[in-house]
Amino acid sequence: MEGAIPFVTAIIVAAGGSTRMGGESSKQLLPIVGMPVIGRTLSAFEAAGCIDDVVVVAREEDMLDLYDIIRSFGFRKVSQVVRGGSTRQQSVAKGVENVRPETTHLAIHDGARPLVSVQVIGDVVSCALEHRAAATGVRVKDTLKQVSDGGIIEYTPDRSHLWMVHTPQVFERKLYQRALDAAQQAHEDFTDDCQLVERMGGVPVHMCEGSYENIKITTPEDLPIAEALLLRRQQGGEA
Numbered sequence: 001m002e003g004a005i006p007f008v009t010a011i012i013v014a015a016g017g018s019t020r021m022g023g024e025s026s027k028q029l030l031p032i033v034g035m036p037v038i039g040r041t042l043s044a045f046e047a048a049g050c051i052d053d054v055v056v057v058a059r060e061e062d063m064l065d066l067y068d069i070i071r072s073f074g075f076r077k078v079s080q081v082v083r084g085g086s087t088r089q090q091s092v093a094k095g096v097e098n099v100r101p102e103t104t105h106l107a108i109h110d111g112a113r114p115l116v117s118v119q120v121i122g123d124v125v126s127c128a129l130e131h132r133a134a135a136t137g138v139r140v141k142d143t144l145k146q147v148s149d150g151g152i153i154e155y156t157p158d159r160s161h162l163w164m165v166h167t168p169q170v171f172e173r174k175l176y177q178r179a180l181d182a183a184q185q186a187h188e189d190f191t192d193d194c195q196l197v198e199r200m201g202g203v204p205v206h207m208c209e210g211s212y213e214n215i216k217i218t219t220p221e222d223l224p225i226a227e228a229l230l231l232r233r234q235q236g237g238e239a
Contacts, residue, residue: 006129009053009103010045010168011095012079014062014111015084016040026062027217028111036216037071038066040230042075048121050217051107053177057084057095058111070235089189089196093180099173105129106176108193110170113215115229120210121168126207128170133197134211135169163207169193173204212218 001022008052014028035043038056044159045051045158054077058066063081070078082098084091092108099106107125109116120136127134140162146155171179180194190196194205213229 001118004104006049006104007052007100007102008049008105008107008125008170009055009099010107010109011092011099012038012041012045012054012109013084013088013091013095014041014054014056014058014066015091016059016088016112026059026065026134028062029065029069030217030223032217032223033227033234036069038111039069039073039112039206041111041116042070042078043073044106044114044116044118044121045109046075046077048118048125049075049127050122050125052102053079055079055095055098056081056111056129057091058082058129059084059233081196088191089180090185092186092193096173096177096180103173104171105184106173107170108166110125111217113167113214114216114217115213115226116166116168117211117214124168124170124208124210126171127206131206132172132175133170133194133203133205134208135165135194135209136167136208136214137165138210138212139163139165161164165192166191166206166210166216169205171197 013144029036032040045054058081060083066081073171080098082094124134124136140159144152148154148169182200183196
């Protein structure tokens with residue numbers, strides 16, 4: 001990739017079943033301060049200068065709603081909305097299949113992380129352009145315990161080396177494709193994109209310090225937290 005002009009395509013993964021939200025509606029379509037969750041997510045990538053193109057991977061039953069959201073809010077970077085697979089890894093693979101030929105790097109992001117900032121996106125993309133593979137995350141605040149199936153504490157890992165990984169996770173396209181092909185050939189399926197590259201070896205994934213506000217909407221309790229964080233951000237004059 002040396003010498004190539006970077007062309008970064010964001011793959012927004014919004015194909016999950018939302019089972020932990022306790023309702024039938026997709027969490028991507030739930031409102032958060034006047035805009036759907038997926039709309040908040042897309043607005044950050046629309047505003048990020050380092051992102052050239054956006055591919056959204058969605059459930060088939062949500063696609064018409066997504067087209068309406070993209071049109072209503074004028075998201076011009078979204079070039080495609082494609083149907084996801086039965087697992088996260090398969091959904092990302094669907095997105096990769098549909099990126100533009102000139103794409104050099106992939107910025108893979110959970111659609112249910114609507115508070116991602118332009119700053120976080122820019123930082124992790126810059127890191128990946130330098131190192132080929134990077135993820136954003138934050139340092140663990142609490143002491144963690146490894147516990148047996150019987151509920152017995154077995155081990156206390158050193159917190160100073162522990163991070164919670166978030167998205168975006170950004171990879172050189174050819175590197176990610178090679179890692180994805182290897183996992184598929186081995187019939188392995190991962191919930192985290194870094195694991196694909198870690199499994200293949202040879203190219204270390206760099207961790208880029210992100211933001212504790214970059215939370216994922218997973219359960220009903222997450223929505224009011226996200227709303228409070230967003231309102232505080234808006235009151236402070238941030239995007």
